[in-house]
Amino acid sequence: xxxxxxxxxxxxxxxxxxxxxxxxxxxxxxxxxxxxxxxxxxxxxxxxxxxxxxxxxxxxxxxxxxxxxxxxxxxxxxxxxxxxxxxxxxxxxxxxxxxxxxxxxxxxxxxxxxxxxxxxxxxxxxxxxxxxxxxxxxxxxxxxxxxxxxxxxxxxxxxxxxxxxxxxxxxxxxxxxxxxxxxxxxxxxxxxxxxxxxxxxxxxxxxxxxxxxxxxxxxxxxxxxxxxxxxxxxxxxxxxxxxxxxxxxxxxxxxxxxxxxxxxxxxxxxxxxxxxxxxxxxxxxxxxxxxxxxxxxxxxxxxxxxxxxxxxxxxxxxxxxxxxxxxxxxxxxxxxxxxxxx
Amino acid sequence: xxxxxxxxxxxxxxxxxxxxxxxxxxxxxxxxxxxxxxxxxxxxxxxxxxxxxxxxxxxxxxxxxxxxxxxxxxxxxxxxxxxxxxxxxxxxxxxxxxxxxxxxxxxxxxxxxxxxxxxxxxxxxxxxxxxxxxxxxxxxxxxxxxxxxxxxxxxxxxxxxxxxxxxxxxxxxxxxxxxxxxxxxxxxxxxxxxxxxxxxxxxxxxxxxxxxxxxxxxxxxxxxxxxxxxxxxxxxxxxxxxxxxxxxxxxxxxxxxxxxxxxxxxxxxxxxxxxxxxxxxxxxxxxxxxxxxxxxxxxxxxxxxxxxxxxxxxxxxxxxxxxx
Numbered sequence: 001x002x003x004x005x006x007x008x009x010x011x012x013x014x015x016x017x018x019x020x021x022x023x024x025x026x027x028x029x030x031x032x033x034x035x036x037x038x039x040x041x042x043x044x045x046x047x048x049x050x051x052x053x054x055x056x057x058x059x060x061x062x063x064x065x066x067x068x069x070x071x072x073x074x075x076x077x078x079x080x081x082x083x084x085x086x087x088x089x090x091x092x093x094x095x096x097x098x099x100x101x102x103x104x105x106x107x108x109x110x111x112x113x114x115x116x117x118x119x120x121x122x123x124x125x126x127x128x129x130x131x132x133x134x135x136x137x138x139x140x141x142x143x144x145x146x147x148x149x150x151x152x153x154x155x156x157x158x159x160x161x162x163x164x165x166x167x168x169x170x171x172x173x174x175x176x177x178x179x180x181x182x183x184x185x186x187x188x189x190x191x192x193x194x195x196x197x198x199x200x201x202x203x204x205x206x207x208x209x210x211x212x213x214x215x216x217x218x219x220x221x222x223x224x225x226x227x228x229x230x231x232x233x234x235x236x237x238x239x240x241x242x243x244x245x246x247x248x249x250x251x252x253x254x255x256x257x258x259x260x261x262x263x264x265x266x267x268x269x270x271x272x273x274x275x276x277x278x279x280x281x282x283x284x285x286x287x288x289x290x291x292x293x294x295x296x297x298x299x300x301x302x303x304x305x306x307x308x309x310x311x312x313x314x315x316x317x318x319x320x321x322x323x324x325x326x327x328x329x330x331x332x333x334x335x336x337x338x339x340x341x342x
Numbered sequence: 343x344x345x346x347x348x349x350x351x352x353x354x355x356x357x358x359x360x361x362x363x364x365x366x367x368x369x370x371x372x373x374x375x376x377x378x379x380x381x382x383x384x385x386x387x388x389x390x391x392x393x394x395x396x397x398x399x400x401x402x403x404x405x406x407x408x409x410x411x412x413x414x415x416x417x418x419x420x421x422x423x424x425x426x427x428x429x430x431x432x433x434x435x436x437x438x439x440x441x442x443x444x445x446x447x448x449x450x451x452x453x454x455x456x457x458x459x460x461x462x463x464x465x466x467x468x469x470x471x472x473x474x475x476x477x478x479x480x481x482x483x484x485x486x487x488x489x490x491x492x493x494x495x496x497x498x499x500x501x502x503x504x505x506x507x508x509x510x511x512x513x514x515x516x517x518x519x520x521x522x523x524x525x526x527x528x529x530x531x532x533x534x535x536x537x538x539x540x541x542x543x544x545x546x547x548x549x550x551x552x553x554x555x556x557x558x559x560x561x562x563x564x565x566x567x568x569x570x571x572x573x574x575x576x577x578x579x580x581x582x583x584x585x586x587x588x589x590x591x592x593x594x595x596x597x598x599x600x601x602x603x604x605x606x607x608x609x610x611x612x613x614x615x616x617x618x619x620x621x622x623x624x625x626x627x628x629x630x631x632x633x634x635x636x637x638x639x640x641x642x643x644x645x646x647x648x649x650x651x652x653x654x655x656x657x658x659x660x661x662x663x664x665x666x
Binding site: 084113 | 436450471472475507666
């Protein structure tokens with residue numbers, strides 16, 4: 001299979017889905033760029049990170065729609081277009097910007113189907129960028145998938161590698177419900193083997209990226225790549241780590257997580273989201289409720305602290321979960337025992 | 343001179359829809375006072391000419407975005423009154439199978455994109471519907487109803503701009519009914535609604551929303567322009583609401599005689615009947631026949647809605663997703 005970057009895999013999928021279905025339109029700030037500028041260059045951006053490059057040349061301005069900086073109208077219009085026959089892929093440039101358009105997700109798209117008695121479909125995909133590590137500071141670095149996962153009516157997808165990005169995005173665009181597709185900006189240059197042709201990955205099916213027997217690590221998005229590295233390192237010491245990448249937080253593949261923990265008896269959860277009310281707490285809670293008897297040691301959570309993301313590079317480095325912290329958490333759970341009474 | 347577009351069939355249909363809204367809302371008012379209706383109900387009396395004067399220009403394939411005060415829009419757009427009542431009573435078979443209620447009635451078959459309980463949330467959605475019409479190159483149009491209260495939301499400004507730059511077939515239909523909840527328009531609104539819209543590069547005019555003919559003519563111009571692909575327009579229709587923000591509102595912010603005066607001087611049905619019978623040959627008897635039919639219809643449908651079965655318990659869990 002050909003090696004492709006995460007960025008190219010997303011770009012290729014957008015093109016393939018737009019060729020396949022003329023109802024698919026891409027809209028957002030600078031998805032093409034250049035309109036109204038003095039250079040006359042037809043595609044001056046192709047997305048801030050180049051993810052939508054080349055789309056306007058192939059599909060034209062009617063289907064690749066540059067919008068003003070107007071997130072409520074972008075996301076709201078995508079919802080309205082989805083209700084009336086298009087399959088929009090709207091770009092929310094950074095997930096941090098949900099603060100200015102959350103109503104259209106929370107109270108509108110997420111609820112249309114339910115409050116209209118099932119008499120509509122809402123095939124909207126919101127592509128957005130998450131994650132720290134680029135020194136972009138408190139308002140361009142967050143991982144807010146946990147907030148969105150808490151909303152019934154939307155699906156939340158976090159591809160951790162280029163192949164998953166392709167397979168999950170194609171599924172998102174063909175899905176009849178609102179899907180928030182969270183791309184980690186640190187992963188755009190990462191490569192993987194990605195099939196050329198049609199490739200679909202169902203939602204709600206975890207990927208076991210490393211098989212192991214001593215400890216389960218459930219990790220999300222970019223944290224999967226870190227967990228894999230730690231697993232490979234510890235394998236040389238004879239520590240067998242299983243890495244579970246749920247790939248979607250809503251729907252969540254609870255069974256794969258529980259099966260793995262029942263096998264290993266130990267759990268580390270790694271998430272770049274919030275330590276309070278986030279996916280790490282959610283997975284720890286799931287295992288406490290459903291598989292407590294399997295646990296041989298307390299669950300370890302590896303998350304950022306409960307602070308904003310600092311712009312300061314060395315502080316940001318400390319803020320993001322690291323391979324060192326993951327390794328320490330694995331070693332801690334392996335050395336601990338759950339004290340049981342009675 | 344009789345305007346070509348005011349043919350008797352159109353005028354009788356206009357009257358029928360306005361009378362239907364009036365009867366529907368007056369009956370809802372009594373039912374809310376009697377405690378038979380769940381949730382909040384926001385009544386449209388006094389504004390009938392706005393919805394009807396607008397929607398008579400629209401086809402089923404055209405869209406409207408509505409507000410929390412949406413019953414009149416639904417009726418004007420042709421939604422089934424019996425199914426509306428089932429919905430308001432949260433019963434099985436309602437337009438949203440009983441899970442939306444008064445503030446969320448939608449009927450996509452009729453191009454009704456939903457009442458909306460978030461003030462100012464519908465215009466961006468209407469932008470999307472107009473974007474669909476524009477992208478698929480239909481000659482369809484979308485109307486976004488916006489209250490004077492909602493006109494102050496940022497979403498409305500964003501929608502005006504987006505519709506303007508993308509030249510969408512969208513009509514911003516402002517309903518200035520005098521109050522944003524419990525606060526008067528003279529306090530809450532800076533400048534002028536129609537001029538605000540015009541500042542985004544589209545025609546914007548203000549009309550008497552009590553006068554069906556004024557609304558019908560203004561919206562006709564806006565719809566024709568949109569169908570020709572010339573872009574959005576704004577119309578501000580001024581018509582005071584007769585009742586509270588919601589039914590049950592004590593209305594301490596209003597002069598107790600204000601509504602009485604409105605009933606005497608600003609009744610859209612009286613105003614319509616006066617002109618239609620004087621200038622366009624409509625007979626009063628024809629109108630009284632419509633009145634009688636509607637009274638019977640509402641009686642029947644309210645009784646049916648009250649007697650209808652509730653949604654089953656499992657309905658709690660259904661229709662969250664298409665698949666999950």
